[in-house]
Amino acid sequence: MKIGVPKEIKQGENRVGMTPAGVAEMIKHGHTVYVQHTAGEGSGFPDKEYEEIGAKILPTIEDVYATAEMIVKVKEPIEPEYKLVRKDQLLFTYFHFASEQELTTAMIESGAVCLAYETVQKADRSLPLLTPMSEVAGRMAALNGAFYLQKTKGGNGKLINGVPGVPPTKVLVLGGGIVGEAAARMAAGMGADVTITDISLPRLRQLGNELPNNVHTLYSSDANIKKELKDVDVVIGSVLVPGDKTPKLIRKDMLGLMQPGTVLVDVAIDQGGCFETSHPTTHEDPVYFVDGILHYAVANIPGAVPYTSTMALTNATLTYALALADKGWKKACKDDPALAKGLNIVSGKVTFKAVADVWGLPYEPVSLD
Secondary structure, eight states, X not given: OEEEEOOOOSTTOOXXXXXXXXXXXXXXXXXXXXXXXXXXXXXXXXXHHHHHTTOEEESSHHHHHHHOSEEEOSSOXXXXXXXXXOTTOEEEEOOOGGXXXXXXXXXXXXXXXXXXXXXOOOTTSOOTTTHHHHHHHHHHHHHHHHHHTSGGXXXXXXXXXXXXXXXXXXXXXXXXXXXXXXXXXXXHHTTOEEEEEESOHHHHHHHHHHSOTTEEEEEOOHHHHHHHHTTOSEEEEOOOOTTSOOOOSBOGGGGGGSOTTOEEEEGGGGGTOSBTTOOOBOSSSOEEEETTEEEEOBTTGGGGSHHHHHHHHHHHHHHHHHHHHHHOHHHHHHXXXXXXXXXXXXXTEEOOHHHHHHHTOOBOOOOOO
């Protein structure tokens, strides 16, 4: 199969869909890999490294899309890429369709096969292709929360771990999944007083047993969240409903419960955000204020550490990418139910129910026969 790895063109995105090591494995399996010129430079992988293992370098993104049968990338296509996507072309990437109606419409009209990393789901409900970026995003969320507490950055002027005689800051983590656990561990490691919430009591018990002693668990309810907001310094939103829009756990009227300079970090912004007042921001312009509360809602947080993120992502996606290339998408998905759950749009039809429901579109389960 002809595999294409284009350069990411979303603002502030330096990751690349596949490392040279990953490309080498694809070539070893007999596939031809076309990498766009400088696609890997932002992650620390120059063209020379791809060429040395047998990849073919193409000069433009147009060349990559026109040549490849399967596109492997990181972020969803953005408007300049819509016209490049071809009928029956397989796109393997993060899509987050439930938060992007224009993207959803464009991919339906393209006739392509859209297989989304974020909805590949195993029988135990784990999300193997979302997990590595969730781990990065959770850690980064805690670091960014600590950074923006500085008065010079708009925060309330508190040091996250305090000093002898001065208490540490209070960090509230909404959601006890992969992102939430990573954020809680990082914040706790920096010395903060952390509370993590979830609606699953078994998960709260697990977190209570495994996380450090300065992390407290709390059942997630509107009343409990409101109570915590009164003296919190950083709130990290890490709620996820796979493939669907995120519920709004902090509404605009709740901002008044917090002290000015409180920092909200919305890691769920890719799926619409879990704060009512959130809107996507970029690494170049990451924060804004609503009613004196600082919001950080960068839609590609792991893009700030592209070397680590690209390595972690390729480690997770490579096995699935090889299966798709070796067998074709239909057989690969038929053989692996987890991979089949990644099919969101196929040949103009929405094949993932949550996406269809969000946009009021017909849902048509995909036939793999």
